[in-house]
Amino acid sequence: EIVMTQSPATLSVSPGERATLSCRASQSVSNNLAWHQLKPGQAPRLLIYGATTRATGVPGRFSGSGFGTEFTLTISSLQSEDFAVYYCQQYNDWPPVTFGQGTRLEIK
Amino acid sequence: QVQLQESGPGLVKPSETLSLTCTVSGSSISTTTNHFWGWIRQPPGKGLEWIGTIYSAGTTYSNPSLKSRVTISVDTSKNLFSLNLTSVTAADTAIYYCARTSGGWLSPIDYWGQGTLVTVSS
Numbered sequence: 481e482i483v484m485t486q487s488p489a490t491l492s493v494s495p496g497e498r499a500t501l502s503c504r505a506s507q508s509v510s511n512n513l514a515w516h517q518l519k520p521g522q523a524p525r526l527l528i529y530g531a532t533t534r535a536t537g538v539p540g541r542f543s544g545s546g547f548g549t550e551f552t553l554t555i556s557s558l559q560s561e562d563f564a565v566y567y568c569q570q571y572n573d574w575p576p577v578t579f580g581q582g583t584r585l586e587i588k
Numbered sequence: 589q590v591q592l593q594e595s596g597p598g599l600v601k602p603s604e605t606l607s608l609t610c611t612v613s614g615s616s617i618s619t620t621t622n623h624f625w626g627w628i629r630q631p632p633g634k635g636l637e638w639i640g641t642i643y644s645a646g647t648t649y650s651n652p653s654l655k656s657r658v659t660i661s662v663d664t665s666k667n668l669f670s671l672n673l674t675s676v677t678a679a680d681t682a683i684y685y686c687a688r689t690s691g692g693w694l695s696p697i698d699y700w701g702q703g704t705l706v707t708v709s710s
Binding site for chain 2: 512514516521523524525529535567571572574575576577579580581582
């Protein structure tokens with residue numbers, strides 16, 4: 481099973497600033513890495529797939545990078561609606577599908 | 589627009605079976621499509637845990653930690669899929685999400701349901 485580790489667990493950032501979230505895989509997942517956004521009471525949303533490709537309708541302030549075992553989600557100029565919990569998901573080697581433990585992005 | 593909606597009891601007694609359905613609109617659950625339909629859960633204060641996935645052709649895959657208790661099935665006539673989790677305990681209390689993966693084996697989850705909270709308690 482591929483273990484996904486996210487850091488930090490909580491990130492406090494002011495609106496308008498940049499946020500950088502990290503995800504590490506216990507073994508290579510190539511570029512088969514996605515980022516999802518979760519907000520209470522809402523359906524989770526796919527943001528990034530293929531490590532770097534934005535999903536349909538995702539604003540350009542969201543960007544993904546990385547390959548192999550190290551990945552980053554960057555949100556430039558944070559908006560109020562961006563404060564949420566973010567999970568990385570590997571789909572290179574499944575079952576099982578595995579997720580990181582999440583990063584909570586909160587308002588500073 | 590693809591939409592998924594979970595439904596089922598919000599309260600289940602210990603040792604009983606948790607049963608949920610996911611009704612899909614805007615996408616066909618059909619044996620001819622290259623879609624995977626799955627269940628993920630999130631216990632209170634914890635992260636996401638994959639429960640299992642069914643391929644449109646009917647093949648299922650389950651988390652080894654739950655495998656013997658999980659059944660996932662598809663009803664193509666109603667365009668929905670279902671989860672049964674037997675012998676539940678308090679540890680099975682969670683928000684349960686249904687989700688779609690589209691585009692083949694090496695594809696991410698692309699649509700999620702809103703989630704439904706299931707509490708296991710007597």
